[in-house]
Structure formats: structure tokens, C-alpha cells
Amino acid sequence: MSTAKRWTIEVLVDEEGGRTYAEACLQSGADTRLVGIGRAKLNPSDRDIPEIGDELAAARALCDLGQRLLVSAARDIQAVTHEPVRLSR
Template sequence: MPVSKRWTVEVLIGEDHGNTSAVARLDTNDGTHLVGAGQARLNPADDDIPAIGDELAAARALSDLGHRLLLTAAADVAAVAEQPVHLTW
């Protein structure tokens, strides 16, 4: 597949006393900037394994980013089609 565009996603993760937050940022060649967010919280009964909190928070941030990208695409299609559009996940 020839590559003609590059979109960059950056995932930033922060931890604080059993709470993990992640932000996923998308930047595209055409100036689109979208942000998704995710959280994970350690259950006090579980062992503290930071990598698992990182994975959960990052996955949730990327999922949120994907949803926001789908909404952006639907709005762009609706603007071109001049009628409401419903894209499914």
C-alpha cells in the first residue's frame, strides 16, 4: 500500500495513587486535531500493577478518540450531503 498521508496519534499517560489517566491526541496532515480521554482506577482489593492501568486507560482514550473521529466524519458527510447522516460504529 503506497503511503500518501501520515496521521500521528500520541498517547500520554499519568498515574496518581491508583488512578491512571490517558489522553490520545490525533493530528492529521489537513489540520484536524482530536483528543480522546480515558481513565482507570485500581480496585483496592487488587494488586497494584501499573502496566494494567496504563493499558486500560490508553485503550479507553483510543476508543474515545475513535468515536470522536467517527462523529467528525459524520458531520463532514452531512455537510456535503446537506442532510442528516448516521454512521455506525
């Protein structure tokens, strides 16, 4: 019988003066916490629509988090196998 696990990702978004910053924080276990970072900047010639900056920064933070999770998995595999590991997206 399999056991379901719950991993929680919290995305925090802050915007000021046309610049948006996002952090995607993953809590996957008792000791595992990873953070991805994303940023977006309003082009001066574009209309200021804060929701779009939020979406871009959050998406970039989630992509960064995914990459960090792959790196963490590769390190864990390498620690067990003692072989070089190369994971791709």
C-alpha cells in the first residue's frame, strides 16, 4: 500500500515601483526546504498591470525552484551511488 505525501509550496510576491519579486518555498519533509527566486520588471513603454508582473515573477520563481529540486535530487542520487549524475529537465 502506498503512502501519499504532501509537499507544500508557498509563493510570496512583493511589488514596488514596477519591480516584482517572488519566492517559491517548498517544504517537502521534516528537514527539506528549498527556495526559488523570480523577478519581473515593468518595461517603461508598457502599461502597468501588476497582475502580469506577479505572474511572471511567480512563474520564474517556480522554474527556479524546479531546477533547485533537480540539483538536490542529483546530489542525493550521487551520495547513494557514488557515481556522477546528470539529470535533464
